[in-house]
Amino acid sequence: xxxxxxxxxxxxxxxxxxxxxxxxxxxxxxxxxxxxxxxxxxxxxxxxxxxxxxxxxxxxxxxxxxxxxxxxxxxxxxxxxxxxxxxxxxxxxxxxxxxxxxxxxxxxxxxxxxxxxxxxxxxxxxxxxxxxxxxxxxxxxxxxxxxxxxxxxxxxxxxxxxxxxxxxxxxxxxxxxxxxxxxxxxxxxxxxxxxxxxxxxxxxxxxxxxxxxxxxxxxxxxxxxxxxxxxxxxxxxxxxxxxxxxxxxxxxxxxxxxxxxxxxxxxxxxxxxxxxxxxxxxxxxxxxxxxxxxxxxxxxxxxxxxxxxxxxxxxxxxxxxxxxxxxxxxxxxxxxxxxxxxxxxxxxxxxxxxxxxxxxxxxxxxxxxxxxxxxxxxxxxxxxxxxxxxxxxxxxxxxxxxxxxxxx
Amino acid sequence: xxxxxxxxxxxxxxxxxxxxxxxxxxxxxxxxxxxxxxxxxxxxxxxxxxxxxxxxxxxxxxxxxxxxxxxxxxxxxxxxxxxxxxxxxxxxxxxxxxxxxxxxxxxxxxxxxxxxxxxxxxxxxxxxxxxxxxxxxxxxxxxxxxxxxxxxxxxxxxxxxxxxxxxxxxxxxxxxxxxxxxxxxxxxxxxxxxxxxxxxxxxxxxxxxxxxxxxxxxxxxxxxxxxxxxxxxxxxxxxxxxxxxxxxxxxxxxxxxxxxxxxxxxxxxxxxxxxxxxxxxxxxxxxxxxxxxxxxxxxxxxxxxxxxxxxxxxxxxxxxxxxxxxxxxxxxxxxxxxxxxxxxxxxxxxxxxxxxxxxxxxxxxxxxxxxxxxxxxxxxxxxxxxxxxxxxxxxxxxxxxxxxxxxx
Numbered sequence: 001x002x003x004x005x006x007x008x009x010x011x012x013x014x015x016x017x018x019x020x021x022x023x024x025x026x027x028x029x030x031x032x033x034x035x036x037x038x039x040x041x042x043x044x045x046x047x048x049x050x051x052x053x054x055x056x057x058x059x060x061x062x063x064x065x066x067x068x069x070x071x072x073x074x075x076x077x078x079x080x081x082x083x084x085x086x087x088x089x090x091x092x093x094x095x096x097x098x099x100x101x102x103x104x105x106x107x108x109x110x111x112x113x114x115x116x117x118x119x120x121x122x123x124x125x126x127x128x129x130x131x132x133x134x135x136x137x138x139x140x141x142x143x144x145x146x147x148x149x150x151x152x153x154x155x156x157x158x159x160x161x162x163x164x165x166x167x168x169x170x171x172x173x174x175x176x177x178x179x180x181x182x183x184x185x186x187x188x189x190x191x192x193x194x195x196x197x198x199x200x201x202x203x204x205x206x207x208x209x210x211x212x213x214x215x216x217x218x219x220x221x222x223x224x225x226x227x228x229x230x231x232x233x234x235x236x237x238x239x240x241x242x243x244x245x246x247x248x249x250x251x252x253x254x255x256x257x258x259x260x261x262x263x264x265x266x267x268x269x270x271x272x273x274x275x276x277x278x279x280x281x282x283x284x285x286x287x288x289x290x291x292x293x294x295x296x297x298x299x300x301x302x303x304x305x306x307x308x309x310x311x312x313x314x315x316x317x318x319x320x321x322x323x324x325x326x327x328x329x330x331x332x333x334x335x336x337x338x339x340x341x342x343x344x345x346x347x348x349x350x351x352x353x354x355x356x357x358x359x360x361x362x363x364x365x366x367x368x369x370x371x372x373x374x375x376x377x378x379x380x381x382x383x384x385x386x387x388x389x390x391x392x393x394x395x396x397x398x399x400x401x402x403x404x405x406x407x408x
Numbered sequence: 409x410x411x412x413x414x415x416x417x418x419x420x421x422x423x424x425x426x427x428x429x430x431x432x433x434x435x436x437x438x439x440x441x442x443x444x445x446x447x448x449x450x451x452x453x454x455x456x457x458x459x460x461x462x463x464x465x466x467x468x469x470x471x472x473x474x475x476x477x478x479x480x481x482x483x484x485x486x487x488x489x490x491x492x493x494x495x496x497x498x499x500x501x502x503x504x505x506x507x508x509x510x511x512x513x514x515x516x517x518x519x520x521x522x523x524x525x526x527x528x529x530x531x532x533x534x535x536x537x538x539x540x541x542x543x544x545x546x547x548x549x550x551x552x553x554x555x556x557x558x559x560x561x562x563x564x565x566x567x568x569x570x571x572x573x574x575x576x577x578x579x580x581x582x583x584x585x586x587x588x589x590x591x592x593x594x595x596x597x598x599x600x601x602x603x604x605x606x607x608x609x610x611x612x613x614x615x616x617x618x619x620x621x622x623x624x625x626x627x628x629x630x631x632x633x634x635x636x637x638x639x640x641x642x643x644x645x646x647x648x649x650x651x652x653x654x655x656x657x658x659x660x661x662x663x664x665x666x667x668x669x670x671x672x673x674x675x676x677x678x679x680x681x682x683x684x685x686x687x688x689x690x691x692x693x694x695x696x697x698x699x700x701x702x703x704x705x706x707x708x709x710x711x712x713x714x715x716x717x718x719x720x721x722x723x724x725x726x727x728x729x730x731x732x733x734x735x736x737x738x739x740x741x742x743x744x745x746x747x748x749x750x751x752x753x754x755x756x757x758x759x760x761x762x763x764x765x766x767x768x769x770x771x772x773x774x775x776x777x778x779x780x781x782x783x784x785x786x787x788x789x790x791x792x793x794x795x796x797x798x799x800x801x802x803x804x805x806x807x808x809x810x811x812x813x814x815x816x
Binding site: 057059060061062090092093094095096097127128129130310311314315317318320323324325327328330331332333336337338339340342352354355356357395396397399400401403404 | 467468469470498500501502503504505535536537538718719722723725726728731732733735736738739740741744745746747748750760762763764765803804805807808809811812
C-alpha cells in the first residue's frame, strides 16, 4: 500500500456539505480488513421501497461482489435494502472462496438489518487476488446496524478510500412543482481508472420517486458520458461499481425532462472529475474534446487514444505543447482520420489546421496554456460530425512511485 | 531532445561484428538537421538488381517519407537503389512541405548516385510536426556518394539514433549448398514503440538471391511475430519503416525452407528485442507468452494488454510479483477469457491455477524471479489453443524523465 503522504494538488478545497437524503442511514467501522487505525467498512441502509440501479465493470475477470450485485439489479421489492462496502481487499480473483465471502457477508447483513439477502449489495476494493478476511467484516455488522445515522455520508466517503488522497462527494437539488428533490453521492478511485469503468466505487442517493427501469435508463445513459469517459492509466478494474438508490421519500415523481436527469448527470460528472483529479501522481486536469469525427463512437476512440497515450501524458506533465504526439495518437487510434484535415487547439490557441501547423502559431501562447492546472485540448478530425469529450490527467513520477511500491 | 546520459542497463555488451554484405556500401555525414556534433544522415547504396521489400506503420497520420517508400515497394528494376535516412526530424505532419522535402531529397540522391528516383527510399526520424530542413540533407548528398564504403554499417547504425542509448545491429549466416549467405541489419528505436509497428527504423541487407515477391512474403510474415510483437509504451509512430534489401551478389538462390527464412526471422527478432532493451527508462526485459486462448489473435490481444498495462509495468519496475494486475489486464483486453480457468506463471513459479492462487504458491520464489533482469510471464487462458509471445519492458521514473523533457 502506497503511503498517502499528500493530498492531490488538484483536489477541491474541502469535502462539500452534502444534503441529508431522507430514507438513507449510514454507519462506518474499523474492521481491520487490511488497514489499521482507520475505518474500512461502510454501511448504507435504504428505506423500504427504495429503487436501486447501477452500472458495473465489463472486465471478463470481474470480482465476486460485482457478479453478485449484477445478479440482483432490476429486482423490484418493497423491502429495505443495504449497501456494504469494504476497502483494503477487492475480493477479486479469489475463486470459490470469493463467492463464499460474498455469501457470508450478505447473509449476515440481511440478518443484522432485517432485509432480504437479495437486497444486500456489497462492494470490495483494494488488492486483487488475496483472500478477503470476510469474518472481520461480519464481526462488525451488528455494530454497524446499531450505529446507523442519517448524517453519516461524509464518514462513509472516507471509509471506502484506498490510494485516494481525498474523499469525494457531490450533490445537487432540483425544484420540481415547488418541492425540492435532493441528490448526494460519494466516490472512491484514483488508479486503475479507465473505461469501462474504472477502479472506482460510486454510491449516489436521492429522495426522488422513480421506477427502477426509468432510473436504470438514466444511470446507464449518464454513465456513458461521465464515468466511461475518464481514464487515468487505461487500466480497467475488476471491481468498478456504480449504485444509484432512489428512496422515493420526497414523494415527488421525477423523469427525464424535469431537471432530475440533468442534475443526476451533473453529480455523476462531478464525481468522475474528482476521480481524475485524484489520479495517481496527477498534477494537471486534462479535458480532451474531439469534433469532426466520422461518428460519436470514432470521436471517443480518438479522444481515449489521446488520453491514454503515455507520450501525450508525459508531455503534459512536462508542460510541453508537443502537438506532434496528438497527431501520433490520432493516427494510431484505429478510427477514421485524414492527416490533411486535422486541426488542433491547446486552450484557445490554434496549433494546427488542415494538417499543418497554423500560420501565426505561437509556441509561447501554447506553452503558457500548458503551464496551467487545467489543460484543454481540442482536436478537429475534419471529416464528419462525431464528437466526444473525455477527461484524464498527466503521467508523472508520482504515478511510478505509487505503483512501483503498491501492494506489500 | 532528452540528454543521452547513460546506456540502458539492458544493452548488449558491445555492438556486434557484422559481416560485410557484398553489393552494399555505406556512408554517413553530419548535416546538422537538428543535432550538432554527431552524424545524422546515413546513405546505403545497393548494387544494380537488388530487390527491396518492407513493412511500414499503419498509422493514419503516417509521414511523407513512409508514404513515398510504400509507393515504391514492389517495383522491380535492374538499376541500383539507395536508402537515405536522417535523424533529428521525422518530417511527419508537415503537410505539402513534407512532400516537397521528400521530393527534393530523392531527386538529388538519384542524381548524386546515378539511380532512378523511383529506387530512392528515405526515412526520417525525430520530432513530429516541425518542417524538415531538407536543404541541409541535400547539401551533403554528393559527399555521401563519394564516401561510400562496404564496411560502414556500424557508423550507419549510429547516425540513425535519436533517444537510443546504444546502436543496434544483428547478423546471421546460412550455409546453403556449401556456400554462405549473409544477413546484416541495423535498427533504431527506443520510445513510441508499439505495434504497428514502432518508432523504429530497421534496415536489413543480405547477399541472397530472391525475387521481390518472395522476399516481401518472408518479411511480412516475420514482421508479425517480431517487430509487431514488441511494445514499450503502446504509442505507435507515424514513421516506422522496415526495409530489407537482397543484392543477390552471392549468387545463391534462397527460399522458405533452406534456412534463410529462419535466419532472417532471427535477425529481425534480435533487432526487435534490442529495441525493447533500449526502451526509454527500461530496467527489465519482459517476455509474455499467452497460451490457451480462443485463437492466436486473441492470445496476442491478451499479451499486448498485459504488456501495455501501466500497472503491470510499474509493478515489474518495483519487482513486485503483483499477479492481480495480470488478471486485471486479461479481464480488460476484450478477448475471450474465463476467470475460473486462468493460470499464471512468473518464470518457473506457478502463481495461479484454475482461477485461484496456486496451492503451495511461494511469494518468496515469485519475488526472487522479479528481481532478475529478464522477466518471463506465462498466462494460460485455459479455453483453447491460441498462443502468442510479445516483449516489453518495465515503466520507470526514467521514462517519465525522458518524455516529460523531450523536444525543446
